[in-house]
Amino acid sequence: MAELALRGGPEAASTLDVPEWPQHTVESIENVVDCLESNAWCRVSEDAKWVDQFEDRYAEYHDADHAIAVANGTVAIELALKMCDVRPGDEVLVPPYTFIATASAVTSVGAVPRFVDVDPKTYNVDPESVAERVTDDTVGLVGVHFAGYPMDFDELLPVVDEHDLFLIEDAAHAQGTEWNGEKVGTVGDVGTFSFQESKALPGGEGGIVVTDDDVRAEQGHLLHNIGRQGGEAYRHYALSSNKRLSEVQGALLCAQLEKLTEENERRRRNHDRLVKGLSAIDGIETKPADDRITARGFCLFNFRYREAAFDGLSKERFIEALNAEGVPVSEGYGRPLYRQPAFSREHVESHVPRSVDVPAYNNLSLPGVQEVTRTNVTLPHEVLLADSDGIDAIPRAIEKIKDQVDRL
Ligand SMILES: Cc1ncc(COP(=O)(O)O)c(C=O)c1O
CATH class of the missing domain: 3.40.640.10 (Type I PLP-dependent aspartate aminotransferase-like (Major domain))
Structure with a gap:
């Protein structure tokens, strides 16, 4: 098996050619x-x-x-x-x-x-x-x-x-x-x-x-x-x-x-292909299929990463390893908005009438969003405009990391 890219081996996703974005005609x-x-x-x-x-x-x-x-x-x-x-x-x-x-x-x-x-x-x-x-x-x-x-x-x-x-x-x-x-x-x-x-x-x-x-x-x-x-x-x-x-x-x-519908159709085909590839990997979870969604627009592609299925490999290190393999993932928004410095009570108070009792946002704790921030991994939508060989390389790169997790 090829060496991990982080350890000097070849990129598993070298066929993933992500188009430049934005594009014009x-x-x-x-x-x-x-x-x-x-x-x-x-x-x-x-x-x-x-x-x-x-x-x-x-x-x-x-x-x-x-x-x-x-x-x-x-x-x-x-x-x-x-x-x-x-x-x-x-x-x-x-x-x-x-x-x-x-x-x-x-x-x-x-x-x-x-x-x-x-x-x-x-x-x-x-x-x-x-x-x-x-x-x-x-x-x-x-x-x-x-x-x-x-x-x-x-x-x-x-x-x-x-x-x-x-x-x-x-x-x-x-x-x-x-x-x-x-x-x-x-x-x-x-x-x-x-x-x-x-x-x-x-x-x-x-x-x-x-x-x-x-x-x-x-x-x-x-x-x-x-x-x-x-x-x-x-x-x-x-x-x-x-x-x-x-x-x-x-x-x-x-x-x-004029070009949105055609691009969305390409993104949808690649989305379905990617979801299929990722669903075979234990520890990677994508959003549920739903028949009521009759057409999809895109801005990002997200999946959730379960450290436990990767021998406890941290999400940060997983992202680093996947970037090295040629897949442009990131952690996305990173934190709930109520943890942003901008949502300190003083900032919000300066925008609303003096009589309003502003909640202490920074003390809030909502379990769903915390679960998302802990596990989310994001790809930009232009990845879904790549060709099918490139899309197939994404799950392959993740499998490669999983197989050699003890070397990270
Ligand atoms: C969910 C969401 N709402 C609103 C906006 C704001 O859009 P704009 O950057 O055009 O002001 C963005 C931009 O990234 C967004 O992602």
Whole structure:
């Protein structure tokens, strides 16, 4: 058997050729050049067309009545919270295993995040924890379709309805995911997406809000454009910031959207292949198959690593060994959000009304998210665009480490 790469042997995954990300097409360049030459670079310019076009196409792709493009995915969540009429001092439930924006957006509108646990099998909000942690001050939930794996709406929606909460779907990871034939982002009250360059639909930066609710959409249009209604430049009907997406990014995103379906199909084929390969390895656990997931979008690929099945080899050392074998894994988000320095009581207090009693976040302990942080291993979605030989090399590299674990 070949020597471990960490000990100077050959890489087990030398055939894994991970494509560069982000990628663009000839049409991406043509659209951007067209926009630049038009001299209409901002959506309020007279000749602007691209952001409008992108919103229409994105709404159509999601079968949503409205889409409002914004500067990034963080601002999209802030706008969605405003569209749900969140007021300073309100309490909003959020998961602790996600990018910080899911929870920090809540403080940006003066509201108080309250963390709910996640199901370690899916990394998504645990509906039982929602029912347990809701209080009289809770007005809604921002849930995440983590890594593109959708929240279980059959379990979640009855809890949300029972407690009269709004549901914002943070679908930053889930471009193209479907639940029972319906695109995520449109099942709850408002859905938000990110087009930051690491995402499956990359525009450098960018975000969007989708909804079927006419009243919320009207509020969203008003608030994303510094309180303007219609074309009048210096008349403002609400106090708000400028959250607009630029025309240049709108032009780019129109072209990027064209290739999403085909890329997702390739990712899905490779995802299924990888899951099959990994499921043969004792100590590696992937997310459960579910017939209600009728299409998958991707941002990350996760599996859980059980040290005990690898003779107690620490996850950190396993990641190091797998990197050396040519597989670009990482530990992912690393810690629950309530353990982030940014969630110290003092930081949160500086964002919310003085009368609000802010919880001691750093003392919180939720078992599901702790289990995820202890065991999670992450691959970026572009790995799933590699060819099948490269995908097959991933489980092979793990087997190699397992076979020689005594040498690490
Ligand atoms: C789950 C989640 N929500 C929100 C965001 C924020 O998006 P953006 O970086 O476009 O502000 C991200 C970005 O990584 C994310 O992963």
